[in-house]
Amino acid sequence: MSVSGERPIIIKRIKKGGGAGHHGGAWKVAYADFVTAMMAFFLLMWLINTTSPEQKRGIADYFAPASVSETTSGAGGILAGTALGDEGAKQNGSQSIIQDASPEVKKPNDGRARDAAKASDPSADLTKESQQKREEAAFASAAQSLRQALQDMPELAELSKNIIVDETPEGLRIQLVDQEGRSMFNQGTATPNDRAKLLLRAIAKIINQLPNRISISGHTSANAGQRGKTDSDWPLSQARADASRKILQGAGVDPDRVYQVSGKATSEPLYPDDPTLPGNRRIAIVLLREAPVLPPDRGP
Numbered sequence: 001m002s003v004s005g006e007r008p009i010i011i012k013r014i015k016k017g018g019g020a021g022h023h024g025g026a027w028k029v030a031y032a033d034f035v036t037a038m039m040a041f042f043l044l045m046w047l048i049n050t051t052s053p054e055q056k057r058g059i060a061d062y063f064a065p066a067s068v069s070e071t072t073s074g075a076g077g078i079l080a081g082t083a084l085g086d087e088g089a090k091q092n093g094s095q096s097i098i099q100d101a102s103p104e105v106k107k108p109n110d111g112r113a114r115d116a117a118k119a120s121d122p123s124a125d126l127t128k129e130s131q132q133k134r135e136e137a138a139f140a141s142a143a144q145s146l147r148q149a150l151q152d153m154p155e156l157a158e159l160s161k162n163i164i165v166d167e168t169p170e171g172l173r174i175q176l177v178d179q180e181g182r183s184m185f186n187q188g189t190a191t192p193n194d195r196a197k198l199l200l201r202a203i204a205k206i207i208n209q210l211p212n213r214i215s216i217s218g219h220t221s222a223n224a225g226q227r228g229k230t231d232s233d234w235p236l237s238q239a240r241a242d243a244s245r246k247i248l249q250g251a252g253v254d255p256d257r258v259y260q261v262s263g264k265a266t267s268e269p270l271y272p273d274d275p276t277l278p279g280n281r282r283i284a285i286v287l288l289r290e291a292p293v294l295p296p297d298r299g300p
Contacts, residue, residue, distance in 0.1 A: 135289060138210055139172040142287070146174065146206045156202055159195055171212065171289045174203055176244075177270065177282040178221075184283065190239030196283075197247055203285060204251030212287040214253070215260040216241045221280035222266050238263025244283045259288060 051059075143165045150160040162182065164175040176184050176199055184196035192200070207214060218241035220233045241261050249255050269275045270282060 131290075136167075139167060139287070142172060142206050142210055145209065146203065149202050149205070153202070155198060159199055162195070163199065168286065169289075170215070170286050172287040174206075174285045174287075175270075175282050176200070176203075176285075178278040180278050183278065183281065185240055185243075185281075188236070190236060190243050192240070192243055192247065196244075200244055200247040201251045204248045204253050207248065207253050207257075207285075207287065210287055211257075212290055213257050213259040214248075215262070215286045215288060216245050216248075216258070217261075217284045217286075218244070218263045219268060219270070219280060219282050219284065220265055221269070221278060222275040224276055233265035234263055236263070237265050240283060244285070248285075 048056075146163070146165060147160075150156045150163065162177055162179055162184065164173075164177055166173055176196060178184055182195070183193070184199075185192050218237035218239070220237045238261070241263055245258055245261050249258070266275055266280065269280045271277045271279055
């Protein structure tokens with residue numbers, strides 16, 4: 001206190017901060033987390049929209065727990081870790097074990113269970129897929145061999161435009177088509193000319209490289225002003241297909257490999273927009289795809 005008895009004067013200075021100072025910077029962190037989550041969400045939606053079903057299954061398999069067993073049994077041992085009874089330890093489960101181990105006792109649903117197991121056997125799918133790959137490779141090699149033969153032989157090089165080789169669901173198809181002013185058969189007859197015979201003999205060499213059966217079909221073109229089939233187109237197309245068969249067999253193709261010889265007249269034009277084009281007159285030889293050999297029955 002002062003000498004005069006008066007109290008001292010105390011001055012307080014209060015510093016005023018910003019209006020949002022008491023909140024700090026926590027809202028910035030929360031906002032950044034929200035923006036990051038939204039970006040991840042839209043990125044996930046974009047990935048789901050752009051990936052194929054096979055890629056989705058691959059991603060699902062990647063994250064699937066591979067170490068989890070799909071069965072309730074253990075591993076190893078005489079019983080392979082199988083419990084005596086599925087009902088529990090207090091139940092009498094020895095009867096089911098004896099029935100499974102005895103070869104004379106068969107359950108009434110064993111046949112259907114084996115059929116279902118065969119239907120879901122992945123080895124059958126692998127066998128079919130491997131055979132399809134081998135067949136595709138064989139077809140590609142045969143097609144390349146035919147193209148190479150057309151290039152190597154001068155007498156065949158000029159006829160390369162009369163050959164069309166492609167793959168269809170039925171198999172490898174080789175077509176001998178007519179060109180303007182260069183037909184494969186004499187006009188209105190089933191007699192193949194020298195060009196057709198030369199090409200058919202070259203095709204026979206390619207056919208003999210593969211074990212597949214073959215089908216031969218003849219096709220005709222519509223006459224000018226004619227949009228439908230005439231009665232003469234059917235026997236003519238069939239006769240031309242059969243004449244081609246005889247040339248192929250004369251060139252070494254086994255007769256047992258001929259699966260079908262048919263005449264299709266103008267029913268399947270190569271150029272549907274104009275059935276009168278010469279290219280619709282053709283002989284189609286198809287090396288048929290063979291059904292895969294089923295794996296042997298390994299029992300239940």
